[in-house]
Amino acid sequence: MTVIEVTCTPDGAGWTCTVDVRDPDGSATRHRVAVSAEDLDRLGPGATDPIDLVRRSFVFLLAREPKESILAAFDLPVIGRFFPEFEAEITRTTD
Secondary structure: OOEEEEEEEEEOOEEEEEEEEEOOOOOEEEEEEEEEHHHHHHHOOOOOOOHHHHHHHHHHHHOOOOHHHOOOEEEHHHHHHHOOOHHHHHHHOOO
16 A cells, blocks of 8 residues: 655745655655645645645545656645646545
8 A cells, every 4th residue: 555644844835745655565756745825725624734635635646647757846736737626626535
C-alpha cells in the first residue's frame, strides 16, 4: 500500500506542505505544496490546517497518475487545471 506522509508549516499566506509518497517497493517521491488560507476555506471547509486536504488531494492524484508524474512543487489549486473534477470531488470526499 502506498504511504502518503504530509507535514505542513504555516507561512505568511497559508502553509507550505511537504508530501512524501512511498510505495511498498521502496520507491519514493517528495513534493512541496502551497496551500493558502482561501484554498483551505474553499476546499476543506471547517478545517484548521491543510494536512487532511493535502493527503486527500494526493489520494486523488495517485488514482489518476503515478507519483513520478506529480509536479515536485505546486500550489494546490493547480490540480484543477489538469483535472477539472478535482474541486467538486475533493470537497465531497471525507475519510
